[in-house]
Amino acid sequence: MASTTVNAAADITAGFHALSEPLRIRVLELLRHQELCVCELCETLQVSQSKLSFHLKTLKEAGLVTARQEGRWMYYRLNLSQLVLLEEYLAEFRRFSSILPARPCCD
Known part of the structure; x- marks a missing residue:
């Protein structure tokens, strides 16, 4: 990703914004191993559904998670392709570390 396109820059910015909140990091850590229902996330994180919904919306808009509805419940899982985009962006800095x-x- 030698030169970041405008679209990729927007995705990267949204991703890092979403990662700037500790609760959202905790959500991603819980989703690392399995898809979870919003009620399971609320219970594990000890937060209200309204508070968690705000954070899940931010993660979803950043493309870091996807959601699917089953009956009246929403299930969330990681969107690995967006995480790979952020990983590749940071890897560019490591690759060119001799500044x-x-x-x-x-004068």
Whole structure:
């Protein structure tokens, strides 16, 4: 990903914004191993459904999770392709880690 397109930059920005909240990180950690119902997430995280819904919406808009409805319940799972996009973006920094010193500046 040598040059980030405008669309990719927007996806990356949304992803990092979504990752900036500790509760959303905890949600992703719970979804790491299995799809979970919103009621299971609420119970495990000890938060109200209204509070969790706000955070799940942010994760979903960032493309980090997907949702499916079964009856009256919503089930959430990780969207690995979006996580890979963020991983690849950060990997570019690691690959070019030998940063050159600044050139002499204007006088």
